Amino acid sequence: MINLFEYNWQVRDEWLNWCETIPEEELFKRRVGGVNSFHFTLFHIIEVEYSWIRAIQEKQDVPINYKDYPSMESLQSLSKDCRLEIASFFVDNPTFDGNKQIQPEWEKTSFSIQDILHHVIVHEVHHIGQLSIWAREIGVEPISASFIDRDMREVSDYLE
Amino acid sequence: MINLFEYNWQVRDEWLNWCETIPEEELFKRRVGGVNSFHFTLFHIIEVEYSWIRAIQEKQDVPINYKDYPSMESLQSLSKDCRLEIASFFVDNPTFDGNKQIQPEWEKTSFSIQDILHHVIVHEVHHIGQLSIWAREIGVEPISASFIDRDMREVSDYLE
Numbered sequence: 001m002i003n004l005f006e007y008n009w010q011v012r013d014e015w016l017n018w019c020e021t022i023p024e025e026e027l028f029k030r031r032v033g034g035v036n037s038f039h040f041t042l043f044h045i046i047e048v049e050y051s052w053i054r055a056i057q058e059k060q061d062v063p064i065n066y067k068d069y070p071s072m073e074s075l076q077s078l079s080k081d082c083r084l085e086i087a088s089f090f091v092d093n094p095t096f097d098g099n100k101q102i103q104p105e106w107e108k109t110s111f112s113i114q115d116i117l118h119h120v121i122v123h124e125v126h127h128i129g130q131l132s133i134w135a136r137e138i139g140v141e142p143i144s145a146s147f148i149d150r151d152m153r154e155v156s157d158y159l160e
Numbered sequence: 161m162i163n164l165f166e167y168n169w170q171v172r173d174e175w176l177n178w179c180e181t182i183p184e185e186e187l188f189k190r191r192v193g194g195v196n197s198f199h200f201t202l203f204h205i206i207e208v209e210y211s212w213i214r215a216i217q218e219k220q221d222v223p224i225n226y227k228d229y230p231s232m233e234s235l236q237s238l239s240k241d242c243r244l245e246i247a248s249f250f251v252d253n254p255t256f257d258g259n260k261q262i263q264p265e266w267e268k269t270s271f272s273i274q275d276i277l278h279h280v281i282v283h284e285v286h287h288i289g290q291l292s293i294w295a296r297e298i299g300v301e302p303i304s305a306s307f308i309d310r311d312m313r314e315v316s317d318y319l320e
Contacts, residue, residue: 033296111308119307125282126305129289136193145286147279148271
């Protein structure tokens, strides 16, 4: 399952780099469907993953304020910082009790760790699919979503 | 990992049912990005999953001709027929040698079974994300992509 995080992280980095080639006004423009804009979607992906993985670790939720990340550069840093903590957790815990129940602070019920990991994985893939439509709408080729044919970095590579 | 197929199949069924509430011309209209239309995207998801899972079973590829599925009803049937074969395979093979290498007829290199399963999973989630944008563009609420809060059917339920 961790391979799917590695996939998501690589695709996310490619989109963050892709954004550097796009005029800023396109990145912040509010679009139809999805969550607002290219910029907000990437923020949302990072924030949701971080919150749920902190919940799995039974750490207190640390709300991330969108207004603190007004540029693509600050979003790149946020992604790296959050991922460093998550990668450390994955490397330190190569196996999970997937059935263990977790109740995040913002939820009224509990969920198994396995369900939470699945939730976080599909959450990112789903929103990245949305970015690919918006990319074509502004006439630019989107990042490939293919899982195969990738030279995938491993979770431990993200500790560096 | 099979949970992610169960998730995809449930979400796909919800989209196929959603399509029944949408005027046919919207379902077949060629749209920007993604793969052509609502109808073609759902066909493509079904066909790609079926081809790869047949490859894992080392069965001969059976090309599925888009022209043979000109309606939503025929697509519903195709999805059910393909899924019955895939569900049977999963139920009969509760564990895989994920490292076993498979070379599908249409590829020049081989891939591990694990990578193929991951590929098929993210392929569907990605394209479903695209449908959700198009749904909003025609002013209709899309199917929820949330993994949690679902009463998930199991693979064996699809044998009935």
